Amino acid sequence: DQQVKQNSPSLSVQEGRISILNCDYTNSMFDYFLWYKKYPAEGPTFLISISSIKDKNEDGRFTVFLNKSAKHLSLHIVPSQPGDSAVYFCAASQQTGANNLFFGTGTRLTVIP
């Protein structure tokens, strides 16, 4: 059973606009969340993370929001750029105990120039 879900397989956004990628999780023990970006034929690269003690973390154009009660997180990219076109994966883990990272199925973002 998928513990981390990304229900939108794809998203298209105009350059300069906001991209919002969503992620839901089912395991209430998860307390650390990450976003990765992946280009074809390359490994995923880490973008940004958030601990469950926060509800927002910002790094340049990237902001992650966490809603623990809804078990939902989102990644906002503002402004979107054509180079942001990639597959984005959401991941979750527990900060103590097992160190597995559980990944969602990914959302393919296309930023249209």
Next chain:
Amino acid sequence: DVKVTQSSRYLVKRTGEKVFLECVQDMDHENMFWYRQDPGLGLRLIYFSYDVKMKEKGDIPEGYSVSREKKERFSLILESASTNQTSMYLCASRTGSTEAFFGQGTRLTVV
């Protein structure tokens, strides 16, 4: 600069062959992982290791085994390759609850 290196970018193997995928990290991380990525299925965990000679099954271990004889090296073994094991294989390493670092991936095709 942190580095996870997978031995091959592309591999083509025949059905029934034994296949070795090697991964080396230079960050002294205790945790190492093997995932496979397939369209629409995301990254699925095959095996992980939290210490030398230690291994744990992930979500899809069938048809695979692993070896971790040294801290920096984690090998994935396909005992008898089958066409349904054609996939992108990704190795990662991690320390504690920080982010995981991935290798560049190995695109394996089994014919």
